[in-house]
Amino acid sequence: MxxxxxxxxxxxxxxxxxxxxxxxxxxxxxxFDWDIADAGEAAIRATGTPLxxxxxxxxxxxxxxxxGPITTPIGGGFRSVNVALRQQLDLYASVRPSRSIAGEGTxxxxxxxxxxxxxTEGLYSGVEHWVDHDHTAAETVNIITRKASDRICRFAFExxxxxxxxxxxxxxxxxxxxxxxxxxxxxxxxxAPRYPELQxxxxxxxxxxxQLVKRPEEYDxxxxxxxxxxxLSDLCAGLAGGLGVAPGALYGDTLAVFExxxxxxxxxxxxxxxxxxxxxLCVELLLRHLGExxxxxxxxxxxxxxxxxxxxxxxxxxxxxxxxxxxxASSCSAMAREIARKVSLVDLSTPLPRPxxxxxxxxxxxxxx
Ligand code: NAD
Numbered sequence: 001m002x003x004x005x006x007x008x009x010x011x012x013x014x015x016x017x018x019x020x021x022x023x024x025x026x027x028x029x030x031x032f033d034w035d036i037a038d039a040g041e042a043a044i045r046a047t048g049t050p051l052x053x054x055x056x057x058x059x060x061x062x063x064x065x066x067x068g069p070i071t072t073p074i075g076g077g078f079r080s081v082n083v084a085l086r087q088q089l090d091l092y093a094s095v096r097p098s099r100s101i102a103g104e105g106t107x108x109x110x111x112x113x114x115x116x117x118x119x120t121e122g123l124y125s126g127v128e129h130w131v132d133h134d135h136t137a138a139e140t141v142n143i144i145t146r147k148a149s150d151r152i153c154r155f156a157f158e159x160x161x162x163x164x165x166x167x168x169x170x171x172x173x174x175x176x177x178x179x180x181x182x183x184x185x186x187x188x189x190x191x192a193p194r195y196p197e198l199q200x201x202x203x204x205x206x207x208x209x210x211q212l213v214k215r216p217e218e219y220d221x222x223x224x225x226x227x228x229x230x231x232l233s234d235l236c237a238g239l240a241g242g243l244g245v246a247p248g249a250l251y252g253d254t255l256a257v258f259e260x261x262x263x264x265x266x267x268x269x270x271x272x273x274x275x276x277x278x279x280x281l282c283v284e285l286l287l288r289h290l291g292e293x294x295x296x297x298x299x300x301x302x303x304x305x306x307x308x309x310x311x312x313x314x315x316x317x318x319x320x321x322x323x324x325x326x327x328x329a330s331s332c333s334a335m336a337r338e339i340a341r342k343v344s345l346v347d348l349s350t351p352l353p354r355p356x357x358x359x360x361x362x363x364x365x366x367x368x369x
Contacts, residue, residue, distance in 0.1 A: 002031025003290060006058040006065035011040035012264025013274035013332075014068025020276030020336030021066065024302070025283045027340035028295035035062055039081055040070035040264075051081045056088055059255060066286055067259040068279065071266060083126075085257065086119050091250035092148060093155045094119040094229060096261055097285070098216075098236035098246065101277075102308035105241035105316070105323055110217040115236050116159060117229020118152040119250060121145060122180075124226045144180040144225065149187035155251070156223035157195040167199040168192070171208045171224035171232065184225055209235065237261045244275030244316040245307075247282040249289070256289050258282035272331040275314040277303055280339060294348070302342035304352060312338040 007022070009015040025032060037055040044050050050070070059065045072080040085091070094117040103109030121143045131137035153170070160168050170188040174181030185202065192200035203211065205228045212219065212232070216239045224232060237246035243262035250257045260278030268274045280303060287296035307317060315329040316322050330338075 002033045003064070004033045004035055004062045005286070006055075006062045007034040007036045008039050008055060008065060008067040008070075009036070009042075010068030010070040010264060011042060012069060012071055012266045012269040014040070014070065014264055016270075016272060016332050017260070017274055017276045017279035018066070018068040020332055021279040021283050023336050024276075024280045024299060024340045024343060025066075025287075027343040028287070028292070028298055029344070030287065030290075030292050030295045037065075039085075051084050051088075056085070059085075059089060059257060063255050064286065064289065065255075065257040066279075066282060067257055069260060069262060069264040071264040079126075082259075083124065086250060089255050089257070090120065090252045091255060091257055092118060092120045093152060093251040094233070094248060095159065095251065095285075096233040096236065096246065096248045098233075098240040100240050101245055102304050104307050104310075104325075105245070106239060108216045108239050111236075111239045113216060113219045113236060114159065114163075114165070114221050115229060115233040116152065116156040116221060116223045117233060118148055118225050119229075120226075121148050122226030124230075142177070142180050144183050146183060146187060149184045150191065153188045153191040153223055156221055157191060157198060160198050160221045161195060165198070165220045167201065167220040168195075169208075169219055169222050170200070170202045171205050171222055171228055172202065173205050173228075175204060180225075188223065205232075208232065212236065212239065233261060242316060242322075243278065244314065245277040245281070245303075247278050247280075247285055249282070249285045256286075258286045258289075272333055273315060273329075274332050275316050276332045276336045276339075277307070277314075280336065297348055298343045298346055299339075301346040301348060301352070302339045305342055305346060306335065306339050308353075 009018040035058050037058045039051050039055045043052050070081045096115045098111055098113050100106045100109045100111040123140055123142045125143040128140035156168050172181045172184050174185040237243055246261040248259055248261045262278055265274055284296045284299040310327050312330045312335050314335050318327045318329040320326040
């Protein structure tokens with residue numbers, strides 16, 4: 001019997017990138033027993049609801065899931081399946097590694113950081129209303145609790161310790177948001193001394209955005225609240241090469257769901273054009289969660305070599321306008337087959353070549369916040 005994993009293909013490009021990820025997962029030799037659970041458009045057609053209870057039950061039972069993206073229908077009364085899944089399963093930590101792969105598609109080839117985002121409260125609590133009948137004023141409530149702040153800060157420090165990282169940076173706006181911001185800041189400051197081997201520092205969100213687009217290599221683990229984390233994780237996906245190569249994971253105390261940062265990209269659905277790498281790297285994260293580190297290393301290496309070689313890559317890594325080294329674009333399934341083929345061939349005994357580093361820009365101290 002292999003690992004029993006809930007497989008949620010999702011919709012749009014979801015089924016295509018999930019098929020690609022499955023092919024690569026199975027090429028590692030690790031045995032999986034997939035428990036397929038439909039959510040999104042397929043589930044609406046079959047059951048009238050985008051997130052049937054059976055999907056939640058399957059994740060609760062198997063405690064681990066690989067998920068494709070799911071469209072949030074505009075109008076029609078359905079709330080986001082993705083937000084509902086996080087809240088109903090209490091998947092409170094959204095973890096998005098941002099690693100440059102072979103220096104491709106990025107101006108920052110040394111980027112290697114992780115954004116840890118609190119995923120259940122903050123400005124995404126869903127508590128909002130119009131203030132008046134004419135809808136000329138509105139309020140969204142930013143809920144920050146000490147419990148959720150403590151557990152996300154602890155999660156970030158534990159992740160940094162486990163992955164032998166050096167620094168955890170808390171991002172907030174405590175100078176302006178004197179209660180919610182300060183509560184998160186206090187939780188971080190009181191957690192930091194329990195991890196004396198790790199550096200702990202803080203940035204205001206606006207300054208953090210500026211710092212990241214100048215010198216992302218100075219950051220390691222970033223921990224922040226829901227909205228700031230949503231924005232920073234897309235920013236960091238861009239630093240590392242774009243949505244096509246950005247994986248993600250959602251963790252609760254006992255459950256883990258792995259899903260790419262990107263959405264369902266409806267304009268590419270059914271065309272076999274989407275980049276499968278983000279979903280394939282979700283399998284890498286899933287294997288690390290299972291303790292299958294060699295298989296995980298093989299996947300990262302196979303992806304790295306496929307992208308570095310640039311013979312079989314999808315449009316976003318191939319075409320002019322997306323890359324400085326244009327080549328003919330391959331399909332999603334062809335790229336997945338190439339990565340799967342390499343998984344058993346890669347040599348893990350040699351270190352990855354260092355990416356090309358651009359000359360450091362001169363920093364104007366007057367602009368440093
Ligand atoms: P998107 O990520 O689907 O697309 C943004 C851009 O990136 C588009 O140009 C798209 O074509 C491109 N892109 C995305 N993934 C790609 C890939 N693997 N390969 C190549 N190009 C890729 O974001 P969007 O258009 O804002 O959202 C589309 C739908 O997805 C919406 O309904 C949104 O709610 C949903 N969504 C779901 C999730 C999730 O399931 N976790 C996350 C984000 C968005």
